[in-house]
Amino acid sequence: DAKTTQPPSMDCAEGRAANLPCNHSTISGNEYVYWYRQIHSQGPQYIIHGLKNNETNEMASLIITEDRKSSTLILPHATLRDTAVYYCIVSSADSWGKLQFGAGTQVVVTP
Amino acid sequence: DGGITQSPKYLFRKEGQNVTLSCEQNLNHDAMYWYRQDPGQGLRLIYYSQIVNDFQKGDIAEGYSVSREKKESFPLTVTSAQKNPTAFYLCASSNQGLSYEQYFGPGTRLTVT
Numbered sequence: 273d274a275k276t277t278q279p280p281s282m283d284c285a286e287g288r289a290a291n292l293p294c295n296h297s298t299i300s301g302n303e304y305v306y307w308y309r310q311i312h313s314q315g316p317q318y319i320i321h322g323l324k325n326n327e328t329n330e331m332a333s334l335i336i337t338e339d340r341k342s343s344t345l346i347l348p349h350a351t352l353r354d355t356a357v358y359y360c361i362v363s364s365a366d367s368w369g370k371l372q373f374g375a376g377t378q379v380v381v382t383p
Numbered sequence: 384d385g386g387i388t389q390s391p392k393y394l395f396r397k398e399g400q401n402v403t404l405s406c407e408q409n410l411n412h413d414a415m416y417w418y419r420q421d422p423g424q425g426l427r428l429i430y431y432s433q434i435v436n437d438f439q440k441g442d443i444a445e446g447y448s449v450s451r452e453k454k455e456s457f458p459l460t461v462t463s464a465q466k467n468p469t470a471f472y473l474c475a476s477s478n479q480g481l482s483y484e485q486y487f488g489p490g491t492r493l494t495v496t
Contacts, residue, residue, distance in 0.1 A: 306484075308485075313471075313490075313492075314489060314490070315387075315473050315475075315487030315488050315489050315490050316426070316473070316475075316485075316487045317487070318484045318485060318486060318487075321484060359425065363483070369414050369416070369431070369477050369479070369483030369485065370416075370428055370431060370441065371416075371426070371428070371485060372428075373418075373425030373426040373427070374425050375424070375425055376425060
C-alpha cells in the first residue's frame, strides 16, 4: 500500500495558486517526499522533491511540515496545462529509487 | 535532446504471443525501471535495474522478463504467462544517489486480444 494519502480530486481556477496536500504520517527519517504529475496518456513528469526543508524550483514549491508528517505542493499560478494527476510519494535511497504510486490527486484547472 | 524513448507508442498482439517493448535512454543514468499502469490506477513497478547486467523484480514481475546488456537499454518482454497483459507500460531512468528523480518515457500502450 502507498505510504501517502491525498485527496482524490480538486479544482483550481486558472491564474490562482493550487495547494495540493499530502499526508505521510509514517515517513522515516531518511525518506524523501517526491511529487510527480501525469497528464492524460503521457508518462509521469518529475516536479520536485525534498527531505526536510522547503524547496522551490521553476515549476512549484514544496512545503514540508516540521514534523515531516505532511506536505503541500504549491503551483503558484495554475494554467490549463497544469490539469493532471499529481502523485505524492515517499522513498529513500535504501529502496533504490523504487517509487510506490498511489491513486494521486486529479487536479482540474478551469478558466 | 536527452531523454527516454519508448517504441512503439501503440502495440497490438494476439493472446499467446510474447512481445518485447523497447526502452532507450541517453541521459547516462545508471538505474532504469519498468512500470505498468491500468486504467484509473497508479503505476506499479515490474522490474528495475541499478547497473548493467543486473536487475531485480518489482511488485508485479510475474509473466514479465527483462535484460540489461547496455547501460542505455532496458527492454521488457511480456510473455504469454502474463494473464492480463493489456495495459500502459512506462519506462523510467534515474541517477543513483541519496535521492532518485525518475524521468519517464512516453509509454507504450499494449493491447492483447
